[in-house]
Amino acid sequence: MAETYDYRTAERKWQQRWDEEGIYRAREDEDRPKYYALEMLPYPSGDLHVGHAKNYTLGDAVARMMRMLGYNVLHPMGWDAFGLPAENAAIQRRADPNVWTRENIANMQRQVRLMGTSYDWSREIATCDPRYYRWNQWIFLRLYERGLAYKREAPVNWCPNDQTVLANEQVIDGRCWRCDHVVERRNLSQWFLKITAYADRLLADLEKLRGWPERTRTMQRNWIGRSEGVQLSFAVETSEERISVFTTRADTIFGATYLAVAPEHAVVEQIVTKKHQNAVRDFAESLKSRSELERTSLMEKQGVFTGAYAVNPLSNERIPIWVTNYVLAEYGTGAVMGVPAHDERDFDFARKHGLPVAQVIVVPGSDIEAPLQQPYTDEGRLIASGDFTGMTSMRARKAITDRLVALGIGEAQVNYRFRDWLVSRQRYWGTPIPIIYCEQCGEVPVPDNALPVLLPQNVPITGEGSPLARDPAFTNTTCPKCGGAAKRESDTMDTFFESSWYYLRYLDPHNDQQPWDPAKAKHWMAVDQYIGGSEHAVLHLLYSRFFYKFFHDEGWVSESDEPFTRLFHQGMVLYNGEKMSKSRGNVVGIDQTAEKNGVDAMRLFLLYVTPPEDTSDWTDEGISGRVRFVNRVWRACEPFFDRARSVDVRALPQVSASEEKALVRAVHVAAKSAIDETLSRRFHYNATIARLDEYVNALTALEQSAPDSAAVLYAVHALPLVIAPFAPHIAEELWARMGHTSSVHLERYLEPSEQALAVDEITLVVQVNGKIRARLQAAPGISEDQAFELAMQQSAVQAQLDGKQIRKRIYVADKLLNLVAG
RNA sequence: GGGGAAGUGGCGGAAUGGCAGACGCAGCCGCCUCAAAAGCGGCCGGGUAUCACCCAUGAGGGUUCGAGUCCCUCCUUCCCCACCA
Numbered sequence: 001m002a003e004t005y006d007y008r009t010a011e012r013k014w015q016q017r018w019d020e021e022g023i024y025r026a027r028e029d030e031d032r033p034k035y036y037a038l039e040m041l042p043y044p045s046g047d048l049h050v051g052h053a054k055n056y057t058l059g060d061a062v063a064r065m066m067r068m069l070g071y072n073v074l075h076p077m078g079w080d081a082f083g084l085p086a087e088n089a090a091i092q093r094r095a096d097p098n099v100w101t102r103e104n105i106a107n108m109q110r111q112v113r114l115m116g117t118s119y120d121w122s123r124e125i126a127t128c129d130p131r132y133y134r135w136n137q138w139i140f141l142r143l144y145e146r147g148l149a150y151k152r153e154a155p156v157n158w159c160p161n162d163q164t165v166l167a168n169e170q171v172i173d174g175r176c177w178r179c180d181h182v183v184e185r186r187n188l189s190q191w192f193l194k195i196t197a198y199a200d201r202l203l204a205d206l207e208k209l210r211g212w213p214e215r216t217r218t219m220q221r222n223w224i225g226r227s228e229g230v231q232l233s234f235a236v237e238t239s240e241e242r243i244s245v246f247t248t249r250a251d252t253i254f255g256a257t258y259l260a261v262a263p264e265h266a267v268v269e270q271i272v273t274k275k276h277q278n279a280v281r282d283f284a285e286s287l288k289s290r291s292e293l294e295r296t297s298l299m300e301k302q303g304v305f306t307g308a309y310a311v312n313p314l315s316n317e318r319i320p321i322w323v324t325n326y327v328l329a330e331y332g333t334g335a336v337m338g339v340p341a342h343d344e345r346d347f348d349f350a351r352k353h354g355l356p357v358a359q360v361i362v363v364p365g366s367d368i369e370a371p372l373q374q375p376y377t378d379e380g381r382l383i384a385s386g387d388f389t390g391m392t393s394m395r396a397r398k399a400i401t402d403r404l405v406a407l408g409i410g411e412a413q414v415n416y417r418f419r420d421w422l423v424s425r426q427r428y429w430g431t432p433i434p435i436i437y438c439e440q441c442g443e444v445p446v447p448d449n450a451l452p453v454l455l456p457q458n459v460p461i462t463g464e465g466s467p468l469a470r471d472p473a474f475t476n477t478t479c480p481k482c483g484g485a486a487k488r489e490s491d492t493m494d495t496f497f498e499s500s501w502y503y504l505r506y507l508d509p510h511n512d513q514q515p516w517d518p519a520k521a522k523h524w525m526a527v528d529q530y531i532g533g534s535e536h537a538v539l540h541l542l543y544s545r546f547f548y549k550f551f552h553d554e555g556w557v558s559e560s561d562e563p564f565t566r567l568f569h570q571g572m573v574l575y576n577g578e579k580m581s582k583s584r585g586n587v588v589g590i591d592q593t594a595e596k597n598g599v600d601a602m603r604l605f606l607l608y609v610t611p612p613e614d615t616s617d618w619t620d621e622g623i624s625g626r627v628r629f630v631n632r633v634w635r636a637c638e639p640f641f642d643r644a645r646s647v648d649v650r651a652l653p654q655v656s657a658s659e660e661k662a663l664v665r666a667v668h669v670a671a672k673s674a675i676d677e678t679l680s681r682r683f684h685y686n687a688t689i690a691r692l693d694e695y696v697n698a699l700t701a702l703e704q705s706a707p708d709s710a711a712v713l714y715a716v717h718a719l720p721l722v723i724a725p726f727a728p729h730i731a732e733e734l735w736a737r738m739g740h741t742s743s744v745h746l747e748r749y750l751e752p753s754e755q756a757l758a759v760d761e762i763t764l765v766v767q768v769n770g771k772i773r774a775r776l777q778a779a780p781g782i783s784e785d786q787a788f789e790l791a792m793q794q795s796a797v798q799a800q801l802d803g804k805q806i807r808k809r810i811y812v813a814d815k816l817l818n819l820v821a822g
Numbered sequence: 823g824g825g826g827a828a829g830u831g832g833c834g835g836a837a838u839g840g841c842a843g844a845c846g847c848a849g850c851c852g853c854c855u856c857a858a859a860a861g862c863g864g865c866c867g868g869g870u871a872u873c874a875c876c877c878a879u880g881a882g883g884g885u886u887c888g889a890g891u892c893c894c895u896c897c898u899u900c901c902c903c904a905c906c907a
Contacts, residue, residue, distance in 0.1 A: 214826080214827095215825090215826055215827070215901080215902075218825070218826065218902085218903095219825095219826090219902060219903080222824095222825075222902080222903060222904095223903085225903095225906065227906075227907085229907080245907080246906095246907065247907060248906095248907065249907080260907090301905080325905090326905050326907095327905085327907080328905075328906065328907090330906090331906045331907080332906075332907065335907095336907045337907085338907095339907090343907070344823090344905090345905055345907075346907085348905095415906075415907090416906090417906050534901085534902090537902085538902095608834090608835095608845085608846075609834060609835085609846090609847095610834065610835070611835085614834095614835095615900095616834080617833090617834070619833090619834090619847080621833095621847055621848065622833095622834075622846080622847060624847080625845095625846055625847055626846090628846095628860095628861095629846090631860090631861095632861095635861090686834090686835075686836085686845085686846095687835095687836070687837095687844090687845085689845080689846090690835090690836070690844065690845035690846075691844095691845080692845095693844095693845050693846070694844085694845070697845095700862095704862095763841070765840070765841050767840085767841095767887080767888075769887075769888090770840095770886095770887060770888045771888095772841060775841070796874095807887090808887060809887090810840090810887050810888075812840060815840060815841090816840050816841085816888085818840080818887050818888065819887090820887050820888095
């Protein structure tokens with residue numbers, strides 16, 4: 001009676017063994033090339049589902065492949081453990097955020113292990129651990145010393161539901177990224193990180209990131225939003241005030257027919273005339289009470305006249321100053337020159353409010369006297385522009401900028417769309433910001449030797465206001481400078497702070513002298529392959545690049561100033577075509593799936609169902625195909641354990657029959673596919689697993705017809721080696737059954753042999769005028785003339801050539817012969 | 823409105839410019855069985871005159887001896903950004 005494969009027992013046994021023997025532990029080793037494989041660290045929300053599993057399975061297959069290809073692989077895992085869900089659990093069911101998070105970590109760690117992943121658990125981190133967030137505070141202080149962390153009052157995004165501020169990157173379509181509540185604008189004093197100081201490098205270095213998806217680079221480019229232009233000021237007729245505007249189209253300055261100012265702009269109060277005061281105030285008030293979402297979705301351009309006029313510094317024309325809803329207070333100077341003839345928004349606004357449209361650029365091929373029916377936003381040759389008339393737009397921009405500089409009222413300027421990163425949060429479950437406020441000394445940083453500033457336990461969390469601010473035991477302290485009574489900062493850090501540098505802590509997770517040893521960073525960085533969802537294309541990936549450039553400037557990391565050499569976004573997993581969610585109750589959990597199908601089948605299915613970057617659909621029928629595959633692998637090997645033992649898998653078997661050669665070839669084709677997909681970084685293991693199917697199908701077939709063949713014994717013994725990165729448990733079990741005492745995962749991968757991959761016979765396609773008329777079996781390397789002779793003997797070819805002359809012969813060696821006739 | 827990616831059987835998908843549909847799922851037929859499950863074998867884009875030929879990779883054009891693949895136009899879907907001056 002044949003023994004059947006018991007995946008439950010085998011999986012448990014091998015996971016335990018790997019753990020005990022620490023076979024995935026990484027050590028610095030100068031003799032082998034290093035490879036840092038990393039998946040984005042998860043938030044410990046409670047349970048893993050097959051969506052997580054896809055991410056970790058892909059990363060694990062890559063790490064295992066690289067390990068078997070001779071690389072010294074670092075593959076760590078940890079927990080992004082601070083954040084709002086823990087606090088919400090505290091509010092809803094009085095759970096302690098610390099206990100809640102620890103329990104979730106324990107459960108998710110169990111599930112990640114259950115998947116048979118090859119992580120080095122000795123490097124595990126949790127960001128809510130004081131031994132970790134201590135270094136958050138340390139890094140914050142270094143940023144502070146460099147002037148890269150600062151506090152200021154600014155209009156910020158406030159989520160009334162989560163009772164905290166949000167970074168611009170966390171506001172999606174005017175809504176909170178976590179709870180989807182409409183975000184409000186508030187003027188608050190908050191901590192910022194000066195990411196804009198790195199704007200140019202963050203933008204320019206995107207060019208270096210050839211191993212990143214193009215669309216992610218484009219998204220970052222657009223998010224940074226660099227634009228070159230000139231900032232110039234207009235005199236106000238009845239006031240000492242001047243109004244600065246930013247424009248990328250200085251060449252259109254003679255076409256300015258009004259100035260448009262944001263309602264929040266400080267100059268408005270100074271210049272507005274008595275007569276217009278009420279209208280302007282009402283207008284500003286009507287906008288203030290609206291959320292940013294309402295304001296921007298309102299698209300319709302509105303505005304009121306201030307009664308004041310400005311003077312165009314080059315044409316000396318007098319133009320009215322309007323307050324409008326379409327000028328953003330936070331971008332540029334909060335004011336723009338309105339050029340209706342050459343800007344779509346200005347055109348809309350001017351037409352609505354009866355402002356003149358002054359054309360200053362020639363529209364090619366049209367009568368310049370005819371009034372413009374639509375704005376002309378392309379470049380061209382200038383008219384009606386004083387000294388600059390006749391110049392091209394490009395030349396005029398330069399000349400006009402030079403003139404404005406000479407007049408002392410303008411300068412060339414670069415503006416960025418993105419803003420500094422708002423990092424303070426009015427929440428409990430995060431890293432305390434290590435700053436103390438003293439009445440005598442002002443803002444004082446906590447000294448390094450007083451770190452960490454511990455997050456206090458047992459603080460009441462109600463969901464209203466900042467919990468730390470209401471805890472006097474925490475806020476009351478003494479000033480590190482003068483020793484007098486002082487107050488601690490009660491805000492905590494955005495959790496993206498922790499995740500911006502965690503990949504460095506893995507290198508040196510137990511260091512209590514510094515966040516990491518720069519020598520270790522020199523050895524292991526940069527991350528060779530980073531794998532995670534595309535939802536972090538801007539947020540986490542931009543922040544991390546910023547941090548890493550700062551670390552590089554400080555000399556804490558060497559080599560590159562980019563942390564992630566190659567990036568891969570895996571697609572999400574649906575269930576029966578629908579998004580999985582707790583509320584729908586259609587989440588496919590890891591525990592049930594592993595129990596029902598086995599982990600190897602689950603891993604194989606996730607890699608097989610689609611290319612990894614595509615959205616995959618989990619179906620119960622689909623996984624059954626891989627369960628069948630695992631069982632087929634077992635049945636193909638089980639009767640041959642004893643005989644296959646003595647076969648040397650590192651030497652090709654002596655075989656002559658074509659079926660035997662075909663089987664040996666199938667083994668090597670599969671191995672080559674696995675290697676090619678890994679080294680090309682395409683990771684299309686769906687194709688590799690199809691080759692594994694063919695391998696096992698060929699093996700099963702030959703076992704029927706020639707069970708004693710050397711090819712069968714070779715293919716049986718090689719199978720665990722070839723499937724090891726994808727189905728690690730059954731691979732290990734088979735390997736052990738064939739007499740090996742050390743792990744298959746520490747073996748070198750099967751090296752594809754040219755000889756084994758070679759074919760005895762090729763099929764040569766014969767075309768006449770591009771249509772297939774015959775197929776010839778021939779030896780590889782057949783000459784064109786020989787092929788032609790054989791082709792001409794084919795009746796189907798003769799029939800097509802009947803009465804025609806061959807004008808041309810196209811020959812692709814070992815593939816095709818095309819006869820062009822007419 | 824701008825930018826990006828993609829359209830191939832009932833489904834997921836495969837195919838360095840060279841045999842379209844590998845491999846699998848579902849389905850159908852058969853073997854095994856008292857029966858079922860499992861397993862094994864076969865069929866499985868459409869048409870017709872079925873050991874053969876014709877049509878077929880969203881639609882239309884182009885380049886080429888040859889196009890699913892490259893170029894242009896259009897249609898559709900998905901994603902991202904969206905008053906950034």
